[in-house]
Amino acid sequence: MKLQTIIESTQKINETVTLNGWVDTKRDHGKITFLDLRDRTGIVQCVFGGKMPDVTPESVLQITGLVKNRPEKMINTEMETGSIELEITDYTVVNKSSELPIPVNTDGREINEEMRLRYRYLDLRRERMRSIMKLRSDYTRAMREALHKRDFQEVETPILTKSTKEGSRDFVVPSRHHAGKFYALPQSPQQYKQLLMTAGVERYFQFARCIRDEDLRADRGYEHTQVDLEVSFVNREENMQLIEEIVVEAITAVGGKIKEVPFPRIDYQEAMEKYGADKFDMRTEEDKENGILAFAWVINFPFFKKVDSEDAAEVQDGKSGWTFTHNPFSSPLPEHLEWHLAGQNIEQILTTQYDLVCNGYEAGGGSIRAHDPAVLEATYRIMGYSEQETEENVGHMLEAFRLGTPPHGGIALGLDRHIMILAGESSLKEAIPFPMTSSGKTAVMDAPSALDPEQLEELHVSVIETDSEEA
Ligand code: ASP
Numbered sequence: 001m002k003l004q005t006i007i008e009s010t011q012k013i014n015e016t017v018t019l020n021g022w023v024d025t026k027r028d029h030g031k032i033t034f035l036d037l038r039d040r041t042g043i044v045q046c047v048f049g050g051k052m053p054d055v056t057p058e059s060v061l062q063i064t065g066l067v068k069n070r071p072e073k074m075i076n077t078e079m080e081t082g083s084i085e086l087e088i089t090d091y092t093v094v095n096k097s098s099e100l101p102i103p104v105n106t107d108g109r110e111i112n113e114e115m116r117l118r119y120r121y122l123d124l125r126r127e128r129m130r131s132i133m134k135l136r137s138d139y140t141r142a143m144r145e146a147l148h149k150r151d152f153q154e155v156e157t158p159i160l161t162k163s164t165k166e167g168s169r170d171f172v173v174p175s176r177h178h179a180g181k182f183y184a185l186p187q188s189p190q191q192y193k194q195l196l197m198t199a200g201v202e203r204y205f206q207f208a209r210c211i212r213d214e215d216l217r218a219d220r221g222y223e224h225t226q227v228d229l230e231v232s233f234v235n236r237e238e239n240m241q242l243i244e245e246i247v248v249e250a251i252t253a254v255g256g257k258i259k260e261v262p263f264p265r266i267d268y269q270e271a272m273e274k275y276g277a278d279k280f281d282m283r284t285e286e287d288k289e290n291g292i293l294a295f296a297w298v299i300n301f302p303f304f305k306k307v308d309s310e311d312a313a314e315v316q317d318g319k320s321g322w323t324f325t326h327n328p329f330s331s332p333l334p335e336h337l338e339w340h341l342a343g344q345n346i347e348q349i350l351t352t353q354y355d356l357v358c359n360g361y362e363a364g365g366g367s368i369r370a371h372d373p374a375v376l377e378a379t380y381r382i383m384g385y386s387e388q389e390t391e392e393n394v395g396h397m398l399e400a401f402r403l404g405t406p407p408h409g410g411i412a413l414g415l416d417r418h419i420m421i422l423a424g425e426s427s428l429k430e431a432i433p434f435p436m437t438s439s440g441k442t443a444v445m446d447a448p449s450a451l452d453p454e455q456l457e458e459l460h461v462s463v464i465e466t467d468s469e470e471a
Contacts, residue, residue, distance in 0.1 A: 003018075003020070004017045004018060004019060005019075005039055005040070005041040005042075006019060006021065006037065006038070006039045006041050006042040006043065006044045006081060007041035007042050007080065007081070008041075009044060009067050009081070009084070009086065010067075010080070010081055010083070010084055012067045013067055013068070013069055013084065014066065014067065014068070015066070015067055016064060016065065016066050016067075016089070017064070017065065017067055017086070018062060018063065018064045019037060019039065019044070019062070019063050019064075019065075019086070020039060020060070020061070020062050020063075020094070021037040021038050021039035021060070021061065021063075022037070022038045022039070022058055022059070022060055022061075022125070023035055023036070023037065023038075023055055023056065023057050023058060023059050023061060023097075024036040024037065024038040024043050024057075024105070025057065025105075026052065026055055026056075026057055028051065028052075030051075031049070031050070032047055032048065032049055032050070033047070033048045033050065033051060033052045033055075034046070034047055035048070035052070035055065037061060037063060037086070040130075042079075042080050042081055043079065043081065044081040044084065044085070044086055045070075045076075045081070045084075045085045045086070046063055046065060046085065046086040046087075046088050047085055047086070047087055047088065048088040048091070049088075052091075054093050054096065055091075055093060056096060056097050056098075056099075057097065057100075058097040058100055058104065058125075059093055059094075059095060059096045059097040060093075060094040060095040060097070061091055061092065061093060061094060062091065062092045062094055063086065063088055063090070063091045064088070064089055064090040064091070065086040065087050065088040065089050065090075066086070066087045066089065067084055067085075067086055068084065068085055068086070068087055069083060069084060070082075070083055070084060070085050100119075100122055101115065101119055101122070102115050102116065102119050102122055102123065104122055104123070104125040104126045105126070106126065107126065107127075107128045108123060108126050108128060108129065111123075113429070113437065113438065114437060117429075117434075117435065117436075117437050117443040117444070118443070118444060119444075120433075120434055120443040120444050121444065124433065129430075131423075132419065132423045132425070132430060132431060133433060135254060135419060135422060135423055136415075136419045136431065136433075138253075138254050139250060139251075139253075139254050139415075139418065139419060139422065140207065140415070142249070142250040142253035142254055143227055143246070143250040145250075145253075146245075146246045146249040146250050146253075147205045147229070147246060150203065150242070150245075150246065151203055152203040152204065152205045152229065153201055153203060153204060153205070154204075154205055154206060155193075155196055155201060155204050155205075155206055156206060157186070157189040157192035157193065157196075157206065157208070158186070158192070159185060159186060159209070160173060160183040160185070161183060161184060161185070161186050161192075162183070162184055163184040163187070164184075164186055164187050164188055164189075164190045164191050165187065165313075165317055165324075165328055166187035166188050166190070166210070166212060166327070167187075167313055167314065167317070167323075167324075168187055168212035168213055168214050168313050169212070169213035169214075169312060169313050170184040170185065170187065170213060171184065171185040171211050171212075171213050171222070172184055172185075173185065174459040174460065174461050175459075176458055176459055176460075179460040180460055185211040186208075186209075186210060186211060187210055187211065187212045188208065188210045188226065188228065188412060189206060189208045189210075189228050190327070190329055191329070191394075191396075191397060193206070193228060193229075193230040193410060194230065194329060194369055194371075194397065194400075194405075194408065195397075195400055196230065197230055197232045197371075197405060197406055197408040198400045198401075198403065198404065198405040198406075201230075201232075202231070202232040202233070202406075203229075203230075203231050203232070204228075204229065204230045204231075204410075205227065205228060205229045205230075206227075206228045207225055207226075207227060207228075207415065208225065208226050208227075208228040208412075209223055209224075209225055210223065210224055210225070210226055210412075211223050212224075216436075216438060216439070216440055220428070221428070221429075221432070221435055221436045221440075222436060222440060223436075224414060224415075224416050224428075225414075225415040225416055226412035226413060226414060226415060227412070227413040227415055228410070228411075228412045229243065229246075229366070229410045229411050229412070229413075230408055230409070230410035231408060231409060231410060232406040232407065232408045233406055233407060233408070234368075234407075234408070234409055235368065235407075235409075236299075236352050236354065236367075236368050236409065239354075239366070239368065239409045239410070239411070240265075240297060240354050241262075243356075243364075243366070243411050243413075244261075244262060244263055244295075244297075247295070247356070247364075247413065248261055251293060251418075251422070254422060256293050256422050257290065257291065257292050257293065258292070258293050258294075258295060259282065259283065259287060259292045259293065259294040259295070260294065260295070263295040263296050263297050263356075264282070264296045264297070265296070265297045265298075265299055266296055266297070266298050266299070267298075267299060267300045268298055268299065268300050268301045268302070269300065271298050278298050278301070278355065278357070278362075279298075279355075279357045279360055279361055279362050280296075280357060280360060281294065281359050281360035282294040282296060283359060291424055293358055293359060293421060293422070294358065294359055295356060295357065295358045295363070296356075296357045296358075297354050297355070297356060297357075298354070298355040298357055299353070299354050299355075300333070300350050301325055301326060301350065301351050301353045301355070302325055302347065302348075302349065302350060302351070303324065303325060303330065303332050303336075303340070303349040303350060303351035303353075303379075304322045304323065304324060304325065304346050304347065304349060304382060304383075305322070305323060305324075305325045306321060306322065306323075307321050307322065307323050317383060318383050318384065319383060319384030319385060319389075320382065320383055320384025321384070322346055322382055322383055322384070323383055324351075324379065324383070325351065325353070326351060326353045326355075326365060326367065327351075327353065327365075327367055328376075328379050328380070328383070329367075329369050329370060329376065329379075329397075330351045330352055330353055330367035330368065330369060330370065330379075331351075331352050331367070331368045331369055331370045331371075331375055331409075332349050332350065332351055332352065332375070333349075333350045333351070333352060336348070336349045336350055337375070340375065340378050340379070340382075341374060341375070341378045342378075343378065343381060343382050346382055351367060352367045352368035352409065353365065353366070353367040354366060354367065354411070356411070356413065358417075358418075358421055359421050361417055361420075361421060362414065362417070363413060363414055363417050363418060363421070364411050364412060364413035364414060365411065365412060366409060366410050366411025366412060367409055367410075368407070368408070368409035369407075369408055369409055369410075370401075371401055371405045371406065371407050371408060372401060373398040373401040373402055376394060376397060376398060376401065377390060377398065380393065380394065416428050416431045416432050417431075419431035
């Protein structure tokens with residue numbers, strides 16, 4: 001038996017087909033029953049000459065039947081399959097569904113978040129979520145194609161690794177083999193992608209999961225996906241142009257409409273004066289109605305800022321009272337290199353950082369990197385690290401920078417953000433298949449959860465009870 005989809009069945013008039021899918025709706029008309037069967041390709045009306053007492057909404061059915069043209073006045077022009085119906089000759093209830101805990105035939109916005117995430121696999125059945133997930137897959141593919149076309153190579157980097165600072169706390173994983181030692185989950189593949197430049201890859205990309213122990217906010221979870229890139233032998237301008245081309249191509253491929261190309265460039269200082277923030281929305285009301293995406297680059301950020309004493313990660317990073325604004329691995333602007341190396345005029349040193357802004361959100365950020373060990377050493381010196389502390393933290397990078405590292409720079413584009421903006425949604429959770437709840441619990445499964453005492457012992461971990469434990 002050849003598997004057929006609902007959409008294919010529209011081409012099989014007067015033929016018998018077998019379809020698999022879910023019961024979207026069922027209408028009992030006494031002697032006959034109508035049901036709408038749904039699969040990934042569409043919905044088709046099916047008719048059965050009798051009652052179907054064993055068929056409940058959202059059950060999985062296999063139906064065999066004859067594809068018939070509907071009588072003229074029964075044609076539904078709203079549906080792709082609206083000119084046909086299936087006369088059921090045989091059916092099997094493959095999996096009978098109990099009453100669903102949440103409805104799946106609405107847009108879902110009326111359901112509370114906890115229920116939506118607890119039953120995410122049902123939530124993803126709704127039309128709105130199905131089209132967002134499809135968009136995510138299409139965009140990912142368009143991005144990959146745009147990158148491959150420009151000779152980028154996809155490389156995976158480790159998940160169990162050492163801390164790479166992106167300004168957050170690390171998630172740590174205890175080692176069973178090395179008692180009392182811990183891995184850190186990557187806040188980004190920053191260091192590995194730079195080492196790939198030393199390795200001669202020249203053009204790298206990865207759809208990278210980044211894990212950061214952030215204070216949770218509505219628009220932020222512990223993990224996010226980046227389209228992570230790195231390129232050798234480019235200056236800031238060349239790299240921004242290359243990245244822009246890739247973004248424009250991928251966005252356009254999924255039907256996104258961009259306000260202005262080339263993307264406008266704005267100085268950080270100017271953005272702060274004009275918009276009071278380094279992310280801003282340049283759309284008019286009309287642009288908003290038409291779903292336009294307004295991209296812009298923000299450049300010339302300060303390299304360093306004063307440590308915020310409320311921010312634990314900053315306090316840890318900035319021992320001198322100065323910490324990096326974006327990325328400690330960046331290079332300063334060439335004209336500020338001397339200050340940087342000498343640790344002078346720290347507040348005036350600008351970084352090569354470029355942030356991509358879209359519709360008021362940060363859609364990406366990157367920079368030209370330090371590839372000269374003296375520059376990275378100077379960054380850490382300004383942050384108050386002794387030579388020894390610098391060596392402990394980034395000694396492996398300094399070593400690579402003495403073994404033939406080309407000039408390079410890159411970016412990370414926030415994939416979840418891009419999808420959220422493209423879909424016209426305002427919450428990142430709508431763009432992620434299985435997002436965390438706002439209190440940091442996993443969707444569907446119950447994590448974080450306690451470990452067995454034996455497991456803890458194996459990991460050389462003892463848990464200290466505190467009463468500040470969050471509910
Ligand atoms: N690693 C940086 C981040 O995750 C992005 C970059 O500079 O490439 O924000």
